[in-house]
Amino acid sequence: xxxxxxxxxxxxxxxxxxxxxTRERIVDAALTLFRDQGFDETTMRDVASAAGVATxxxxxxxxxxxxxxxxxxARTAVEARTLLSAAIERSSDLRKRLRTVIDLKFExxxxxxxxxxxxxxxxxxPSHPLSPFGAETxxxxxxxxxxxxxxxxxxxxxxxxxxxxxxxxxxxxxxMGLILFWIFDRSxxxxxxxxxLDGTLDLIVRLLQLASLPLMGPxxxxxxxxxxxxxx
Amino acid sequence: xxxxxxxxxxxxxxxxxxxxxTRERIVDAALTLFRDQGFDETTMRDVASAAGVATxxxxxxxxxxxxxxxxxxARTAVEARTLLSAAIERSSDLRKRLRTVIDLKFExxxxxxxxxxxxxxxxxxPSHPLSPFGAETxxxxxxxxxxxxxxxxxxxxxxxxxxxxxxxxxxxxxxMGLILFWIFDRSxxxxxxxxxLDGTLDLIVRLLQLASLPLMGPxxxxxxxxxxxxxx
DNA sequence: GCCGCGGATTGAACGTGTTCAAAAAGTGCT
DNA sequence: AGCACTTTTTGAACACGTTCAATCCGCGGC
Numbered sequence: 001x002x003x004x005x006x007x008x009x010x011x012x013x014x015x016x017x018x019x020x021x022t023r024e025r026i027v028d029a030a031l032t033l034f035r036d037q038g039f040d041e042t043t044m045r046d047v048a049s050a051a052g053v054a055t056x057x058x059x060x061x062x063x064x065x066x067x068x069x070x071x072x073x074a075r076t077a078v079e080a081r082t083l084l085s086a087a088i089e090r091s092s093d094l095r096k097r098l099r100t101v102i103d104l105k106f107e108x109x110x111x112x113x114x115x116x117x118x119x120x121x122x123x124x125x126p127s128h129p130l131s132p133f134g135a136e137t138x139x140x141x142x143x144x145x146x147x148x149x150x151x152x153x154x155x156x157x158x159x160x161x162x163x164x165x166x167x168x169x170x171x172x173x174x175x176m177g178l179i180l181f182w183i184f185d186r187s188x189x190x191x192x193x194x195x196x197l198d199g200t201l202d203l204i205v206r207l208l209q210l211a212s213l214p215l216m217g218p219x220x221x222x223x224x225x226x227x228x229x230x231x232x
Numbered sequence: 233x234x235x236x237x238x239x240x241x242x243x244x245x246x247x248x249x250x251x252x253x254t255r256e257r258i259v260d261a262a263l264t265l266f267r268d269q270g271f272d273e274t275t276m277r278d279v280a281s282a283a284g285v286a287t288x289x290x291x292x293x294x295x296x297x298x299x300x301x302x303x304x305x306a307r308t309a310v311e312a313r314t315l316l317s318a319a320i321e322r323s324s325d326l327r328k329r330l331r332t333v334i335d336l337k338f339e340x341x342x343x344x345x346x347x348x349x350x351x352x353x354x355x356x357x358p359s360h361p362l363s364p365f366g367a368e369t370x371x372x373x374x375x376x377x378x379x380x381x382x383x384x385x386x387x388x389x390x391x392x393x394x395x396x397x398x399x400x401x402x403x404x405x406x407x408m409g410l411i412l413f414w415i416f417d418r419s420x421x422x423x424x425x426x427x428x429l430d431g432t433l434d435l436i437v438r439l440l441q442l443a444s445l446p447l448m449g450p451x452x453x454x455x456x457x458x459x460x461x462x463x464x
Numbered sequence: 465g466c467c468g469c470g471g472a473t474t475g476a477a478c479g480t481g482t483t484c485a486a487a488a489a490g491t492g493c494t
Numbered sequence: 495a496g497c498a499c500t501t502t503t504t505g506a507a508c509a510c511g512t513t514c515a516a517t518c519c520g521c522g523g524c
Binding site for chain 1: 349358382424428432435440455457461
């Protein structure tokens with residue numbers, strides 16, 4: 001029998017402590033090298049020798065070089081869970097709560113912009129096993145979406161009933177768009193992403209307030225109808 | 233002195249007719265193989281032998297395997313220009329004119345979905361020399377945007393003045409989003425993309441009509457302010 | 465202490481995209 | 495035709511991601 005991790009190579013049921021330690025050494029070596037010299041510039045031979053294993057050593061634990069990047073993604077997801085549950089509650093304003101969720105992701109990613117370029121190249125294709133849109137990463141994705149659900153949960157902004165169910169997913173997609181923009185934003189200190197975030201978040205909160213107006217009803221329903229039509 | 237093509241390898245000023253013919257043979261071989269068996273599944277050695285040149289032969293004309301894909305992109309862009317100018321004028325309704333522009337692109341791409349996956353992987357990174365968002369492809373991009381400009385030009389739908397300048401670019405970005413969705417749409421006959429196109433185009437035309445209402449003024453201006461802030 | 469078993473590790477080898485020095489083919493001049 | 499020059503073509507070689515048969519290691523049973 002074989003167990004499959006949320007993100008990770010196919011692993012046998014039993015693993016020794018030493019093996020687990022080797023695995024960690026490989027991830028550490030890889031992420032450090034990726035961060036310091038970039039994904040493309042880092043050789044699997046580099047990773048292996050930094051981790052103190054043979055040339056093909058990493059392939060016992062990871063199916064590919066790309067999968068090593070996903071180990072980073074998995075690490076930050078775990079970290080985010082604990083950090084967020086505390087932080088969200090601290091503000092009651094919807095705008096601020098959404099900011100908290102988004103800012104945390106950016107803080108986590110700040111050191112690893114170059115690494116994320118690789119993630120995007122991989123992840124843009126939903127049929128790739130490691131895509132953030134694919135089946136294999138569903139658990140992680142749902143957790144990220146849940147962050148937005150709890151950010152929406154608290155405050156008094158009235159949200160139309162028909163929007164309730166889909167809004168967290170929509171906001172998650174919005175966040176993915178922001179991250180994409182940020183990765184490729186070459187303005188100083190990613191100034192432009194900040195402008196985009198400030199502007200669009202404002203706009204979103206405002207639109208949510210307007211969304212209850214009768215005039216917006218048809219448009220809102222249309223939008224939701226489209227959204228549902230294109231889901232499988 | 234060296235001239236640089238819109239999309240293509242660095243070329244010397246003088247080229248013989250025979251060289252031009254070799255170049256064409258390589259492009260033909262590559263695009264055929266890419267279409268029939270996919271980008272990743274096609275070897276540069278395959279391309280070379282199908283084109284009747286030596287292993288590294290293609291690298292005299294193209295900087296990389298990826299650049300061969302862009303040759304396809306360039307071909308369709310040239311083709312689109314002649315097809316569109318005739319087609320757009322035939323209908324006066326804004327919605328139909330936009331449909332014409334978008335449908336043509338999809339018709340051109342229909343046979344080459346697998347090939348476009350490679351384009352997306354490359355093009356998603358604007359710092360890559362061959363990205364459709366990058367500097368090297370600017371001429372092609374502007375031409376595509378122009379198609380939307382002329383689609384907007386004719387009919388009587390009133391468009392707020394401040395939107396006029398940016399709307400073609402916005403619509404082009406919308407089209408890029410659609411294409412991205414289409415590429416990865418695995419529903420039968422890309423049914424879902426069709427639904428998305430029908431739905432969103434409706435929505436866009438309706439929003440454009442609403443955009444002149446006084447209530448929408450602040451939101452419209454906000455949106456435009458964001459758009460301008462994030463451009464370089 | 466030794467055996468046998470299965471998880472863990474090795475490193476040579478494969479196929480790939482790409483490079484490059486050398487050879488060939490072409491061009492213009494005398 | 496012969497020569498100098500440039501453009502084009504060649505194919506061996508390189509570096510990389512990846513595979514896999516062979517080997518090593520640790521542990522339970524005798």
